[in-house]
Amino acid sequence: MGYLLSAAGECFYHYLKINHRATLICNNLYFARSLIKKNA
Known part of the structure; x- marks a missing residue:
């Protein structure tokens, strides 16, 4: 269970990192x- 949660957190973290620039552009x-x- 803990492993699944950390894997999901890892994926979410990478998703945020990838889309950070897109979010900035949208905000601008x-x-x-x-x-x-x-x-x-």
């Missing part, structure tokens, strides 16, 4: 879009 796009809406 969202931020830019809200700025554009404010200025329009």
Whole structure:
């Protein structure tokens, strides 16, 4: 049981690491879009 949990945690950790850059890009796009809406 403990082994399964740690394996799942490991996979989740790698998933987060891989998608960290994508998350940053999404946040930046969202931020830019809200700025554009404010200025329009």
